[in-house]
Amino acid sequence: MRLIFMGPPGAGKGTQAERITTAYNIVHLSTGDLLRMNVKRGTELGQLAHSYMDAGELVPDDLILKMVAAEFKDPKIENGFILDGFPRTVAQATALDDFLIQEGKHLNHVLVMDVIDEKLVARLTARRTCRICGRSYHLSFNPPKKPGICDNDGSELYQREDDKEVTVRNRLAVYKRQTRPLIEHYMKKGMVKHIDGVGTVDEVFDRIREVLGPCD
Ligand SMILES: [Zn+2]
Numbered sequence: 001m002r003l004i005f006m007g008p009p010g011a012g013k014g015t016q017a018e019r020i021t022t023a024y025n026i027v028h029l030s031t032g033d034l035l036r037m038n039v040k041r042g043t044e045l046g047q048l049a050h051s052y053m054d055a056g057e058l059v060p061d062d063l064i065l066k067m068v069a070a071e072f073k074d075p076k077i078e079n080g081f082i083l084d085g086f087p088r089t090v091a092q093a094t095a096l097d098d099f100l101i102q103e104g105k106h107l108n109h110v111l112v113m114d115v116i117d118e119k120l121v122a123r124l125t126a127r128r129t130c131r132i133c134g135r136s137y138h139l140s141f142n143p144p145k146k147p148g149i150c151d152n153d154g155s156e157l158y159q160r161e162d163d164k165e166v167t168v169r170n171r172l173a174v175y176k177r178q179t180r181p182l183i184e185h186y187m188k189k190g191m192v193k194h195i196d197g198v199g200t201v202d203e204v205f206d207r208i209r210e211v212l213g214p215c216d
Pocket residue numbers: 130131132133134135150151152153154155
């Protein structure tokens with residue numbers, strides 16, 4: 001099973017990716033994790049990536065693709081993978097297509113989680129953080145015992161810049177702008193499967209399983 005997984009911030013993509021990885025016994029290739037791991041281990045690619053990050057520049061496409069390609073040397077990949085956070089651009093997608101052809105491994109599906117903006121905004125703006133210990137709460141899923149007060153130390157909770165509505169809406173707009181051409185790219189190949197991302201973790205996972213087929 002070889003998958004690309006896309007979804008807006010706040011859709012619960014990480015949780016679903018974990019469920020898929022476990023159920024289908026495939027490798028989770030999250031480019032964020034790959035980048036951190038390569039930098040931490042000080043691999044050649046990691047050192048190169050780090051030099052871009054230090055200079056405040058984006059890590060170039062080909063470097064990210066090389067990190068993904070390096071993971072293909074791991075025999076565990078034989079059973080399949082789920083790519084998360086990559087590709088982000090059509091150029092990356094084309095490079096990935098070429099790489100997969102070389103490897104003789106075609107993609108099965110491109111899963112796209114859909115959740116309406118209003119739900120995402122409501123979820124993402126409900127986080128509150130303690131000014132002193134940094135613990136974070138969610139007003140619906142994990143509220144503090146006393147409103148506005150940290151359970152740990154009684155300090156004031158506040159809303160981080162990242163969690164404010166204007167920032168959240170901007171992130172959602174960036175996601176849409178980035179993914180629209182990508183989705184079109186894979187639509188032409190007939191690979192895109194939209195997943196309704198509204199519901200419990202189990203409900204959403206059931207919809208994914210319907211698309212992917214039995215995982216026995
Ligand atoms: Zn605290």
